[in-house]
Amino acid sequence: MGDRLKNRALRKKFLKNGTVRASARLTNEIARLVAFHTAPLPPKGFRRRRRWSRSTACMQVGRYGGILGALSASPTRHVRGLGIPVEDLTMALFVFPNIWEWYLNWSLKRRGFYSSSDKWVIYDVKHLTRKPTGWIRQHPKLARRLTPIDGLVSQKDIDRARANWGIACDQAYDYAASRLLELRDVSRMHRDPFLPILTVLTNESPLREYKKIGDEIIRRLPDDRRLDDKRRLLEESTVARNYLMFRFALHLGLRQRNLRELLFSPPGTKPRDTSVLEEQERGELRWNSTKKAWQVFIPAIGIKNGTSEFFRGRPFEADLPNFEGLYKWIASYLSEHRARLLNGCADPETFFVRSMRETGCDPALNVTSYYSAWKMMIQKYGIYNPYTKRGAIKGLLPHGPHAVRDVLATHLLKTTGSYELASFAIQDSMASVMKHYTRFMPHEKIARAAEELNKVWRH
Numbered sequence: 001m002g003d004r005l006k007n008r009a010l011r012k013k014f015l016k017n018g019t020v021r022a023s024a025r026l027t028n029e030i031a032r033l034v035a036f037h038t039a040p041l042p043p044k045g046f047r048r049r050r051r052w053s054r055s056t057a058c059m060q061v062g063r064y065g066g067i068l069g070a071l072s073a074s075p076t077r078h079v080r081g082l083g084i085p086v087e088d089l090t091m092a093l094f095v096f097p098n099i100w101e102w103y104l105n106w107s108l109k110r111r112g113f114y115s116s117s118d119k120w121v122i123y124d125v126k127h128l129t130r131k132p133t134g135w136i137r138q139h140p141k142l143a144r145r146l147t148p149i150d151g152l153v154s155q156k157d158i159d160r161a162r163a164n165w166g167i168a169c170d171q172a173y174d175y176a177a178s179r180l181l182e183l184r185d186v187s188r189m190h191r192d193p194f195l196p197i198l199t200v201l202t203n204e205s206p207l208r209e210y211k212k213i214g215d216e217i218i219r220r221l222p223d224d225r226r227l228d229d230k231r232r233l234l235e236e237s238t239v240a241r242n243y244l245m246f247r248f249a250l251h252l253g254l255r256q257r258n259l260r261e262l263l264f265s266p267p268g269t270k271p272r273d274t275s276v277l278e279e280q281e282r283g284e285l286r287w288n289s290t291k292k293a294w295q296v297f298i299p300a301i302g303i304k305n306g307t308s309e310f311f312r313g314r315p316f317e318a319d320l321p322n323f324e325g326l327y328k329w330i331a332s333y334l335s336e337h338r339a340r341l342l343n344g345c346a347d348p349e350t351f352f353v354r355s356m357r358e359t360g361c362d363p364a365l366n367v368t369s370y371y372s373a374w375k376m377m378i379q380k381y382g383i384y385n386p387y388t389k390r391g392a393i394k395g396l397l398p399h400g401p402h403a404v405r406d407v408l409a410t411h412l413l414k415t416t417g418s419y420e421l422a423s424f425a426i427q428d429s430m431a432s433v434m435k436h437y438t439r440f441m442p443h444e445k446i447a448r449a450a451e452e453l454n455k456v457w458r459h
Contacts, residue, residue, distance in 0.1 A: 020072060020086055022065075025145065029091050030061060033135050049133040053301060054281050055257055060124075064091075067121060070106060071099070080106065084149060092142035094128055095161060095168045097175040098152040104179070115190040119183045125176035129169040140165035197403045199395035207411035210404075211250065212392035213382040217243045220381065220390070237337035238355050242377045244333055245352060245370075248296075249404040251320055253426045256401040258283055258298055258316075260370040264351040266334060274299055274315070283316065285351050294320040294330060303427070310427055374401045409437050 022030070036042060037052040037060075052060065068089050073081025082102060084093075093099050100122065107118055128136040136142065143162040148155050161168040194201055203209040222235045248259055263280075265271045267287040274297075277284055283298030298316040300306030307313060320326060341363075343356040348364035356363050365373070375398050383398070384391035405426045412422040419430045422437065 020069075022068070023087050023089065025087075026068070026089050026091075029142070030064065033091065034061065036135055046138050047133045049127075049130065050307070053304070053306075055304065063121065063124065067103060070103060080109070082106075082149070082152075088147045088149075090142060090145040091128075091136060092146050092161075093149075093153070094125060094136060095165075095172045096153050096157065097172060098157075099149075100125060100172075100175065100179070102152060111190070114183055114187040116187055117190070119180060119187055122176050122179050122183065125172055126180070129172040129176070131166075131169070131173070134169060134173075137166065137169040143168075194406060196397035196399035197406060199393060200407055201410045204414065205411065206407050206414065207250070209393065210407045213378065214243065214246050214250070216381040216390075216392040217246065217377075233340060234355065237333075237340040240329065240333050240337040241341060241352060241355075242373060244329055245374065245401075246377065247326055247329070248320070249401055250408070251326075252296060252318055253405055253408045254296075254298075254316075255304060255405070256370055256374075257367070258303065259401070260350070260352055260365040260367070261302075262296070262351045263349050264334070271297070277302065288319070291319065293322070294327065296320065305428065308429060310423065310429060316427065371400045375399070406437070409433055413437055 034052075034057050036046065037048065038054070038057050040051070042048040069081075070079065071082045071084045071093070072086050072089055073079040073083070075081060075083045103121070104114070104118060108114060128134045131137060143158070143165055146153070146158045146161065148158065192198075197210075200206050200209050217239060222232055222239055245259065248254075248262075249256075252259070261282045262285055263272065263277075263282055264285040265287065267289070271286040272284055277297070278299045278301050281299075281302040283296060283302055286295055286297060287293075288295050296316070296318050300311050300313045300315055303311060303316055305311065320330075338351075338353060341353050341355050345356045345361075345363045347353075348362070350364050352365055352370070353363045354361070354365055354369055378396070379398055382392050383396045384394040408425040409422040409428075412418065412425055413433075416422075419433050423430045423433045426433075
């Protein structure tokens with residue numbers, strides 16, 4: 001009875017927040033789309049431009065969910081949606097430019113301007129209707145599920161689409177291509193991603209400045225004797241995990257997904273085969289007995305841009321340097337702190353785990369819990385508090401783990417002037433580095449040019 005009441009309360013909460021369950025038909029469409037893009041090979045008779053990784057599939061499903069949610073949301077609620085009945089939602093609606101015109105106007109009214117997310121949404125239209133690899137284009141039977149929408153899709157539009165699905169997809173593709181060009185000129189940045197760490201990036205040595213957070217963690221290791229032994233030990237283990245999260249991020253420059261899903265093989269055990277890691281799309285921390293060093297190995301399929309020019313399908317391999325007792329921290333974490341954090345729960349086999357105060361949860365860190373742990377660490381140790389005189393950096397704001405990549409790239413640009421080295425540090429292309437980080441370089445480049453010119457006057 002209690003479970004029934006609890007489920008009923010949860011349903012009421014979801015309905016109150018505007019969350020609705022997709023129809024079985026729409027769920028099946030999305031499942032088929034994901035299976036098509038994540039399978040090692042597309043089904044016989046179908047063509048595919050590229051394969052999705054597991055993380056890309058999750059991101060795309062979330063994006064489609066947001067679009068379809070806007071279409072189904074009530075026009076009288078705060079979302080001001082289109083109000084399409086849930087049972088009428090289908091991916092086939094994506095072939096009608098009028099649907100996308102409504103969505104872009106809806107997004108503009110909510111935000112006040114067009115952002116990069118709008119460009120990605122329209123790019124998805126191109127991707128789904130592209131000739132000959134688009135998933136929607138290759139499934140003309142989807143047109144059977146279409147129903148008219150007042151003011152946007154008439155029965156005549158549906159009949160034309162059913163009569164010639166290829167022409168309908170061509171029109172959607174041409175619309176998306178045209179709108180993308182126009183959005184590039186008018187879209188704005190939703191928020192400055194560098195703002196929370198601007199005080200670090202404008203420093204002469206961004207990495208040295210950001211490293212102060214790790215030094216602050218060490219300086220403030222838990223020693224509160226007012227806590228009982230169990231709570232104090234749990235806090236020590238949490239701090240040890242957070243410190244290693246910080247150190248790994250600074251040394252490796254990996255995205256947070258690769259860090260939170262990182263598996264490990266203790267010394268004396270055989271590392272996992274590459275085929276096993278490729279199947280799981282994860283990396284592994286392993287001990288190299290020859291080099292006497294900890295190494296991180298991630299197959300290309302486990303990296304977001306593993307097929308880019310940087311990796312070209314080759315794995316990520318890096319040795320962790322044993323600076324400032326890093327290996328001692330790893331040893332104590334594996335021998336003592338990690339088991340304490342698990343608290344008897346089933347081992348997810350990942351290196352980083354959650355602090356388990358109850359046994360009914362998943363001890364593996366997900367995108368939310370990892371981000372939350374990082375943000376709490378920054379708030380406690382990174383942000384300077386003028387009242388308590390604690391915190392490493394004045395002017396720092398709460399931020400997530402992705403900011404480390406910005407720190408590493410900017411530091412190398414400032415200290416070496418090399419876009420190539422900066423791209424190596426974050427495993428990205430030089431073009432991407434030049435696009436995102438040149439805003440921090442003008443005065444450095446001017447100063448270097450002036451230094452060379454001033455040599456004439458010195459001699």
